[in-house]
Amino acid sequence: MKGYIMRKERGSQPLCLWHVSPNAMRLSRLLRMSRRDTLLAGMSAALAGSIGVAVAQDQQPSDQRSSNTEDLPVEEFMALSRRLTDRAELDQRIGDALCAGIVHGNAARAEQIHALHDLLTKGNFASASEFAHAAETQDKAYKDVVHEIMTGWYRGVADGKVVVYRSALMFDITKDAVYPKTYASGGPFYWTAKPPEVAVPTGQPAMSPSKFVVEPT
Amino acid sequence: MPDLKNSFYTLLVAGTVFAGPGTGVVLAADTDLAPAGRGAAIEGSGPDDEATLARGEYIATAADCIACHTSKGGKPFAGGLKVGTPMGDVISTNITPDPEHGIGKYTEQQFDQAVRHGVRDDGSYLYPVMPYVSYAGMTDQDVTALYAWFRHRVKPVAESPPATSLSFPASMRSSMAVWNMFATKETPGQGDSATYNKLKRGEYLANALEHCGTCHTPRNFMLDEKHDRYLAGGPLSGWYAPNITSSVSSGIGNWSEADIIVYLKTGRAQNHAQAAGPMGEAVEHSTSRLTDPDLEALAAWIKQVPAMDDDLEHKPRDSFGQAVNAPDIRTKVPSRIDDLSEMTGPHIFDANCAACHGRNGSGTDDHYAPSLFANSVIGTTRPDNLIMVVLNGVNRTAGKDHAGMPGFGADSQVQRLSDSEIASLVNYVMGTFGSGDPHVTAEKVASFRNK
């Protein structure tokens, strides 16, 4: 069997590190890691946006995102996020990491977050939908920013990387029925019971649709 | 799953059990002979009627004979279970009524000598791998019933398990005679145990049959149970049988009778504790099969056991911890398949435990995988049982209720964790969900392997 992925723009082909290291088994792990680090440093440009690669960052954070959050528009990002999720409370720790990831993936996002925040404070928006609609109306480019904020909070992904898995909001809103893969919601055979019913949604999209394609992995 | 190899017996000097090879030191028959000729005289009933047989079966269950006298996957009561001791393995014997391989030639008196007095048919002493000091408290009527059931209802098995061959000095054997004289034994119960009032019935179940004290009462330097510390807890070859006195701070004084009953019946009492290792086996084979009135009696007895405080534990073991409220912020991408570098405690927990116990430690919604907080195994100051469970896992069936957790020891098919990985894990789990980081070292974990 196979899975699926969404066709999405990926910054580059997955980086192949196969030719990076002969990984002599007799070498100490430390030495091996330092070789990989050196090689990685030289290839760091190609690394952005790639997934599925071996990176020698075992116990350290992968980048400097978290160390200079004061330079990031975190509070504006949080205010936007609360409006766009219709939630009064969001986890600041996740917000810091998402904001860092989004800006790291596209430096222009910092300015766009600022501009969207301006729009938010100047208007009087009663819901996420009202605000998202206004944002897209003002500038089509804002749709991508809103998508990234939604993708961040709900999927836990920013800049093509996992920021949170278990703690992504998509699992919070479905936890009465399913758990994230690799976690169990019950003991053996819990799945034979009837899960909760779900009413047909009545809400409307706030923004224009985007292309969505399922393709093999 | 831990079998009896890993259980409490290693602290006892071990020896042949029942009809082992006839090499024991034959002692003078008058050292400790029980009064002869009892047990066969129950008014108005022959020894082998159905009621007697039913009683015998129940006594065998309550006394948990099968736990030791059946090997893994073997025929019931045909022996063959390896019991680890400091001198080597003792192999339990065939106690089916087969005349050549089992106890088919035992008279009732000989049977009684073995069960209540630790003397086997050739007159030599059994080592107290066999808890005859507890069984000594059985009533004559129950011994008779037990004998009848073994003779008539247990299927004879014509095979002998491998003989125990221990290489300790012969003097050890004779020393058992001395031990036997000094060891404190239960006094035989009188009358019909079925007519005892609730508390007396509970006491009888706890002491003469279930032999709770064998594990839960600490032992003195002579390895005799310290009766002034009844059920106050003690170490048992890897496991720690906890203080189950009525002390609120050190025992289970904060449990209700209902909690104790559900624990004995199912092996778990939510927000208190769950049974693994030897206690898991006791629940599976014995306590889960007791009648409800007997469970009530046993619980009532345990509830009133005088409180004994512990020198290490000053707050209920199940009163610690809470769900972790931290997002699982991730900073890594998949590492190469040959990267087996050791992870930190939180990562080891996430990779091996969180799948079932939840990243926040609260277990599955249906409590199949228990919560790690409000859990005695984690809240205790003694990491012994957590280490043993991580190494050996849990596999306990009580009626329809099954509990399973894979072990992470050297023969795990799921994940083999190193000593230092287990140390990091135990320190993280107890530090996060329990009474604090116990600072377990890799060396300490190593000492628990193969216990």
Added chain:
Amino acid sequence: MSSEQNLSADVVIVGSGVAGSSIANELARAGISVIVLEAGPRVDRQHFVENFRNLENKPSYQGPFPAVPWAQHPPDQQTPNEYLHTSGPDAEAYQQVYLRMMGGTTWHWAGCAWRYLPSDFELKTRYGQGRDWALKYDDLEPFYYQAEVMMGVCGPDPAVEDLGSPRKQVYPMDALPISYAAQQFRKLISEKTPWRVVHEPQARNTRPYDRRPTCEGHNNCMPICPIGAMYNGSYSVYDAEAAGAKFIPNAVVYKIERDSANKRVTALHYFDPDKGSHRVTGKYFVIAAHCIETAKLLLVSADEQSPEGVANSSGHVGRNMMDHTGVQVTFISGGEAWWPGRGPLETNVIDNFRDGPWRNERGAYLVHMVDDNQVDLATQLAISKGYVGRELEEQIRYLASHTVRLFSHNEGLADPDNRLTLNKTKKDMLGIPHPDVYYKLPEYTVRSCENTREVFRQMIGLMHGTDEQWTPGYFPQDHPAGSTIMGVDPKDSVVDGHCRTHDHDNLFIASSSVFSSVGTGNITLTVAALALRVADTLKKELIHA
């Protein structure tokens, strides 16, 4: 550079997956000395679980397993690919993935443990299509059972649900209780169609088995069961090692040495990751290195004695590449909430199309209703539709509870033109060429897929489906087979009915590469049964000798 160590065993095996490790285990238990050479490293589960959680593209089940450079495996199913290069009209449909590491590809299978049907072994005789095997179902039946016991397979009582492959014993474990979603699917199909849904036999614990726990429904069989409730080859590795078999990881075999008559294999040569070369001698040799790597090794071993490659006097090594190339659709049901993703991934199958008189013109197939958690897909879909806030959350719940995914395994056919060759320019770090595969889906399979699409459209109609997402083209199933095809005639096949190469008396192949037809059931149980039969043959010959 050559090692001074003298490595030798009665039986030398290449590959530590389900085939190699189970042979090693059987032989070691019989007191026969065994060395297993595994190209990849030792691995462990805990790192894979973390890798999965750290993986952004969760459906990429190769994603948690980044390869080592000396034993590359395909990084994903994209074309072009950085290791497995496919070409031809259906190049994308042969983008197989597999794993080169201790325990093999069963680390990320879904545990589906089908026996083949008796007819699958006699496709030519019964339907005039493809080829017959050089053995019958009955020859394999005892080994199917042995494999089921080894893996721990659960399945339905044959008296209640006959899956078409006659059994002498019931399954080692009771059938898995199916999820609410699967129950409803089963009900719908039985009430509204002439078809039936059956319990899929699975190498998954429905009770504690072999020191592993009961399945708890983590819904992540692929790519990694977090608790070991599903069989994988690493358990047989552990068992074989406990029985005395010697496993050498990071040993990339690159040469098969024969005697001067070219009738018997005398030694295998392998590179370590530093390209140090080592020679291992033995009495018997088994190549159990996955369909693609097995053919590659035989071709790489070409020399003056065998210019077209070892065991290749027929010219069929690398040919007849097959798969269960299929069809997949995902859609949103208009019915009630099924909430897929509770329990294991693959538990139920429509099996009506596994055999029938029409098989003389189009291939058979089976249909899976996949029971996987659709929350991530639903979230992406809802965001792409333009929802935010409360409306987004409402959509996610609705879509996640109403997504249905169906896919099929369609029967391939042995066609010599579908061929694996060695890439002329691309080599790995040890200098071993990458594999190339030319693939054109046989017309027989194309017709089968057309039939499947029609059935899927009917099912979408039954469920009032919307938002259909058809996987473009055809859908590779990672069940490659046929590259060292079995047959009675040495002129057009590579191995005989006992998986012994026609050319070399003491060289066996244990892999799906020997399949003469590919049927419809997942291939692993048949690979394991053939491997256990090879072990049986070897035991008889070695103990007799």
